[in-house]
Amino acid sequence: MKILILSDGASSHTLKWVKSLAENGIKVALFSINKYDKNIYSGIPNISLYGGYIDSNLCNTHSYNISKIAYFKGIPVLKKVIKTFKPDILHAHYLTSYGLIGALTFFKPFVISVWGSDIFDFPKLSLFHKALVRLILKKADVILSTSNIMAKETNKYTKKTVKILPFGTDLETFKPKEVKSLFNTNDIVIGTVKSLSEKYGIKYLVQAFNLVKKKYPELPLKLLLVGGGEQTKEIQKLLNELGLEKSVIISGAVPYNQVNVYHNMINISVFVSTQDSESFGVSATEASACSKPLVVSHIGGLPEVVEDGITGIIVPPKDVQTTAKAIEKLVLDKELRERMGKAGRERVKRLFNWNESIRQMISVYKNILGEYRK
Numbered sequence: 316m317k318i319l320i321l322s323d324g325a326s327s328h329t330l331k332w333v334k335s336l337a338e339n340g341i342k343v344a345l346f347s348i349n350k351y352d353k354n355i356y357s358g359i360p361n362i363s364l365y366g367g368y369i370d371s372n373l374c375n376t377h378s379y380n381i382s383k384i385a386y387f388k389g390i391p392v393l394k395k396v397i398k399t400f401k402p403d404i405l406h407a408h409y410l411t412s413y414g415l416i417g418a419l420t421f422f423k424p425f426v427i428s429v430w431g432s433d434i435f436d437f438p439k440l441s442l443f444h445k446a447l448v449r450l451i452l453k454k455a456d457v458i459l460s461t462s463n464i465m466a467k468e469t470n471k472y473t474k475k476t477v478k479i480l481p482f483g484t485d486l487e488t489f490k491p492k493e494v495k496s497l498f499n500t501n502d503i504v505i506g507t508v509k510s511l512s513e514k515y516g517i518k519y520l521v522q523a524f525n526l527v528k529k530k531y532p533e534l535p536l537k538l539l540l541v542g543g544g545e546q547t548k549e550i551q552k553l554l555n556e557l558g559l560e561k562s563v564i565i566s567g568a569v570p571y572n573q574v575n576v577y578h579n580m581i582n583i584s585v586f587v588s589t590q591d592s593e594s595f596g597v598s599a600t601e602a603s604a605c606s607k608p609l610v611v612s613h614i615g616g617l618p619e620v621v622e623d624g625i626t627g628i629i630v631p632p633k634d635v636q637t638t639a640k641a642i643e644k645l646v647l648d649k650e651l652r653e654r655m656g657k658a659g660r661e662r663v664k665r666l667f668n669w670n671e672s673i674r675q676m677i678s679v680y681k682n683i684l685g686e687y688r689k
Contacts, residue, residue, distance in 0.1 A: 316680060317342040319402035321393070321413035324351030324367055327571040328482065328597070329408065335673045337361040341680075344400045348389045348412070365396045386416050394420055404680055410451055411437045411444075418454035424683045427455040429477075431615070434469050435590070448472045457683060461595040462616030478679065482597055483672030484663050489604035491660070494579045497564055498537050503646055506539030506581035508574060508598045509588075511546040511565070516587040516612065516632065518546070518553060523587075523638035525557045527646060536562065536646065541577045543568040574598075578605040582652060583645045587612040589632045596620040600667045603627075603659030608652045610641045620667070626659035 322329040324347030344363040406426040407417035410433040452473040460466040466477040584602035595616040609627030611617040621627040628641040
């Protein structure tokens with residue numbers, strides 16, 4: 316089986332799919348418009364790499380402006396790749412960029428995976444954007460979503476069945492373990508592994524942490540923010556205003572192969588996103604796999620990841636007071652933290668196991684080819 320994947324080569328999610336499919340004996344070709352470090356794919360069997368010729372600041376997958384024109388330049392190149400690689404299936408990740416150019420090749424069979432903002436935000440920009448989404452979905456033979464809420468949103472623009480295929484977590488990589496921490500052994504660390512961006516509600520986490528810190532000044536409470544982003548300076552300013560500089564560490568962006576280490580520095584993981592384009596909650600499942608209790612906002616796919624009261628606590632978005640109460644509850648009850656953490660890992664084993672995600676994806680491919688070869 317030969318699969319041509321259209322996706323951002325710099326994305327850790329792309330790397331994960333490509334690597335696992337290739338290791339399962341599938342011949343994979345990756346076509347990425349934007350430049351990426353091809354060395355991260357070195358050593359992976361059964362893989363061919365194409366594209367990577369446009370600077371990322373001219374070709375932003377998540378943008379909705381004129382930069383999308385950069386993708387059209389890739390269509391002739393992509394057609395040549397199709398002719399050379401001769402794939403059995405074309406699979407585009409992200410509807411409004413790679414899905415668009417994939418649709419314009421008219422190759423069949425064609426699979427599209429929606430990712431989040433491409434279906435939650437893009438169609439709402441104008442009637443033109445909505446029509447474009449409908450057109451791209453019309454070209455797809457199979458549509459995949461990582462969450463029920465995103466599938467429901469997708470079905471506003473197509474009558475086709477949207478198959479749910481969760482983005483699983485590697486339970487061998489993400490598991491509870493001792494790590495060299497940035498904190499003292501008696502510290503109680505609240506943290507998140509998310510970009511410092513408006514949509515992820517980092518300022519609400521900081522404000523909630525501040526309330527708990529002020530209420531319990533005698534406790535060794537610390538906050539760890541793992542990620543970079545456009546709000547870094549704004550968050551640093553907020554920390555200074557609240558007098559939290561000595562209680563908070565902002566790590567900046569970390570390599571994906573180190574993410575599990577940072578999850579294991581945290582005692583309570585918090586994900587209080589504010590926008591529905593938080594389509595699934597990959598970081599949340601990774602934290603759960605590391606046996607961390609979760610506090611998440613009732614937004615996007617996050618409520619599908621957490622069993623409220625069992626593996627974590629679900630709070631309203633942008634609600635500092637309720638978020639602080641949830642954090643406080645876990646801070647004061649170590650036994651509850653441990654019980655929720657263990658239950659969270661078991662939930663990931665049952666519902667979000669990466670090996671099962673790969674098995675399901677390969678099954679989707681086989682079913683498609685079976686239909687086309689009838």
